[in-house]
Amino acid sequence: VRSATYFSERNNVSLIIFVPSRASVVVHSFSLFLTYKFLPSRPAITRFGPPSDPFELGTKIDATYCDHVFDDCSANKKCKIRSPNWPGFYNRNITCKYWIRHYSPVPAGHRARIVVSQNNEYKISLYSGSTNTASGDHSTSTSLQSDCPLDMVRIYDGQTTESPVLIEFCGSGVLPPIVSSRPEMLIVLRSASNQILYNSRLELNVALKLEKVHDSAIGGERTGVCDLVYDGSKMRRGLIETPKHSIPANTSCTFRFVSPNSWDRIWIYFMSYFIQDRHHWSSEELCDVSRLEIYDSVLTSHPTNDSRQVHHSQQKHKLYSFCEKTSPKICGRAADANHYLPLNPCTYPNESYLSGGSELIIKQEYYKHYDFYVRRASFAARFEFIDTHQVGEQIDDKLCDRLFKSDGKYFKGRLSSPRNLFLYGRGGRENISCSYYLKGTDSQRTHSPPDATTDPKHMNHNMVFDMISSDVVLNFSVTRMSPFEDFNDYGFDASFEFVPAFDCNSGGLVQRRNGSEGEIQYSVPQTYNFRRDGPLKCRWIIEASFGKHLFLKFKGHLAISESDECLDANRFVVYAGDPRHAIATVCTKSTAAANDLDHANQLEEFDLFSTSWYNETDTFATFTANNIYNNYFESRVFVEIIAQELGAFSMRWLEVTKPFLRTQTGKTMRNINCKVECPEINACISDELVCDGISHCPSSYDENSQFCHKFPTLYVVAIGLLLIFSLLVILIVITIYRFQDKRRLRLSQSNHSSNNSRYNQHEPDYVDYGEYPRLGSELNFRSLHECHQIQYTDNGSMNGMPLEITRSFVPHYHNNVF
Known part of the structure; x- marks a missing residue:
């Protein structure tokens, strides 16, 4: 038994019943039962809404059966698309068109879209030829279908039937939201010319959606339904995401990034990605819903002699592909960050992609499927063009x-x-x-x-x-x-x-360094061309000995503000530290004379210590490598002169030490090497600078007459002690010498008497070498003052020849040590 309800649009209905001939009628095969009811003329709430807020059913187009136009539907204007004779069945062999348009202004930065949907499955019932729709039985689960040989509804993304088809359906069930890509839409209802009696009906809700336009949508150039091109010369960064509108089946959306600069690279990080897995029980990836692909164009380049130009030889493509079981690298924390810039940046290559060339393509394909309730595939990503160009x-x-x-x-x-x-x-x-x-x-x-x-x-x-x-x-x-x-x-x-360059060592340069002091005097050469070569600049490095500091004195005054007129005239600039930085600018008056050093020496003086002087960590601690490094840079200065016109420069420096040092325990002790301290600057100068005829302390304390001419008691005492010691040594040496001299004299006399006695007793005429000293012993005693020579003469013969032996010798004394 089938039933169908018909609602007339007017106040009269004509019913024609056709009964076939008896030959074609089987007993009990035909029966008819009709009921009718006259409804009141006032609008029914269920059909037209409450009087205070009625439904907008559109404006019927003249000379048409069921065509309607809907303009500017909104929350305050509830539009509903209904089939003819709704909620009853519509007639066979009809075609109804519904144009939906929104021409009213929208808020700045937004885009208007048309949305149609139906959450009540009983309000969509289109005959599709299946058992459920033919019987009108909704007790079992029903759903919409996309294969519609009979009645069907087709929704176009535009105002003509030439526009892309967003969806085509029939059957019964819930219609998910269908969103247009523009503020206009066309819906066509078409019924078959012959079909069995069926309770066919259709009602769709129409809504307006205001979508905020991202910078990416503004910057991208649309080339198709969902094809965008982003030019790096016009837009450097932005957001890309799956289109918010409905996508026709078997459609590809392409996002192309291209830059005219070969050194540009495209950086992409995904914040979300979803493709529904309709076969989650299987490990096989079927890619039957959607697919995301990344094409990376890689330029093979060869640098030329000019590093600013690159020769490109060929182009390759690297492909990344993802479906329902695989996904790209995700940096999810960026989705909740302001401007999609997280506090912890998305890193490369772990969480993002970087193109190898100046072009990148992201492509997403949407496949046709027969399940209207599959969630739409989507992704969101942020892109930015990276400038890798550097000259040099x-x-x-x-x-x-x-x-x-x-x-x-x-x-x-x-x-x-x-x-x-x-x-x-x-x-x-x-x-x-x-x-x-x-x-x-x-x-x-x-x-x-x-x-x-x-x-x-x-x-x-x-x-x-x-x-x-x-x-x-x-x-x-x-x-x-x-x-x-x-x-x-x-x-x-x-x-x-x-x-x-200008040679600073030429011209009027006077440099002097004497131990722990020095000076620089310089006169700008009259031949220097300021107009052609700009300001004249010369620089010197002054270093103090290890453990000492520098005290510098400049002829001039300190520039205390940026408005000081000398900043555009002749000046000293003192640099120190690591990294090097300016610590003082000293202004010196310029003069028309090129060698007017006397004038420069008459200027006021400005005093300055090296930065190491102010180091509170100066202690007796062991010198480490770090201490030596810091002392080296803090105890040296760079003195630069800048001449804007002819003039003279003069400065001096001293090596100084602190009068007190701090121990590792924090106690302060007197510096034992500080013998002369300048009271005005609380600094000690080297001893060699004291009383040398040149004032080094600001008050000339080191050249004070009382200090330089007082009786040198210490030196006199030292010299006296040295003289006394020398006299004692001389007396001891003389005493020893005289004692030894007398002893030798006595021994010499004794031996002389003994020898004379032997000679008188007619000793043999031959010489016994065993009793007299040899030549070596004789040489050992040549230093004696009193030596006796004894001469022997022996007249005789040997082997028939006369023999005369004459020998001189010195008596040999035993056990004498000198």
Whole structure:
């Protein structure tokens, strides 16, 4: 038994019943039972809504059976699309069209979309030829179908039937929200020309959706239903996500990122990704719902002699593919962060992707399926173009160090801080340090014209670098960056050139260093061309001995404010520390005379200590390598003169020590090496500087007449003691000498008497060498004052020949030690 309800649109109905011939009628095969009811003329609430808030059923188009137009549906204007004779069945062989449009202005930064849906499964019942729809039985689970040979509803993403078809359905069930990509939609209801009696009906709810437009949607150029192109020259960063509108089956959405600069790279990190797994019990990936693909275009490049130009040879593609069981790298914490920039940046390569070239394509395919209740595949990702370009020659494998040589292409050029995001806080780094090496020839110096700029947020901060040397290192360092800071917060851009250098050792230079003091006097040569070569600059390094400090005295006055007029005139600039920085600027009056050093010496003086003097950790502690390193940089200064016009410069320095030192326990002890202390500066000077005819202390305390001419008691006592000691030594030596001399005299006389006695007793005429000393013994006694020579003469013969022996000898004395 089938039943159907018909509601007329007017106040009369014509019913025609056709009964076939008896030959074709089987007994009990035909029966008819009809009921009817006259409804009141006032609108029914169930059909037209309450009188205070009636439903908007559209405006019927003249000369049509059931075509309607709906304009500007909203929360205050509830639009409902209904089939003819609703809630009764509609007729056979009809086609009804419903145009939905929204032309009213929308809030800035939003886009209007049309949404149709139906949560009540009893309000959609279209004959599809299946058993459930034919019987009208809703006691069993029913659902919408996409294979519709008879009645069907087709929804177009636009105002014509040529627009993309978002969905086509029939049957009975709940219709999930169908969203248009624009503020217009066309819905077509079509019934078959012949079908059995069926309770067919349709009601759809129409709503307006205001979607906030992201920067990515503004910057991307739409080339299709969901195809976008992002040009790196127009847009550097943004958000991409699955379209919020419904996607037709068998559709591909493409996001293409391209930059005209070959050094640009595309950085992508996904914040969400979902494709429903309809076969979660299986480990096989079927990719029957959707697929996400990433095409990375890699440019094979070869650098040329000019590092600013790269030759590209060929292009390759690297493919990443993901479906329901695999997913791309996810940085989920970025989804909840402000501007999708998390406090802990998404890292590469663990949580993100970076293209190998200047082009990247993300493609998502949506396949046709017959289950209307599969959740739509979606993803959200953030992209940014990364500028990897840097001028200059790369140094080894350093990230951002660059070399510029004057004998190469960079006789003139520009240099700037890197704009590579991965070197800054937002790219995951806390510190950055880049060194730029400018190397000229010996006859050149480095000059930076006044268009050099720093701090991109405040481009009016111009600085001029006029170096003395041709070998310059410019260090760009940033420490402790936050995860939200990048090259837009820190950076510089500068031009440079190598110009002829000036020899500071020529001209009116007088240098002197005598032990622990020294001076520099310099007169600007009259031949120097300020208009052509700019300010004249010369620099000297002054280092103190280990454990000592520097006390410097300049002819001039200290510049205490930026408005001091001398900052544009002749001046000293004193640098110290590591890294080196200016600690004082001393102004000196200029003069038209080139060698007016006498005038410079008559100026007021400004005194300055080296930074090591103010180091409170100066103790008796053991000198470690770190202490030696710090002392080296703190006890040296760089003195630079800057001449804007002709003039003279004069300065002196001393090596000084502290009168008191602190022990490791914190106690203060007198410095035993401090013998002369200048009371005005509480500093000790070397002994060699005291009473040398030159005033070193500000009050000339070291040349005080009382101090320099007092009786030198200490020296007199020392000399007296030395004389007494010398006299005693001389007396002892004389006494010993006289005693030994007398002893030798007595022994000599005794031996002389004995020898005479023997001679008188006619000793043999031969010489017995055993009793007389040999030649060696004779030489040992040549130093005696009294020696006796004894001569023997023996007249005889040997072997028939006459023999005469004459011998001189010195008596031999035993046991004499000298």
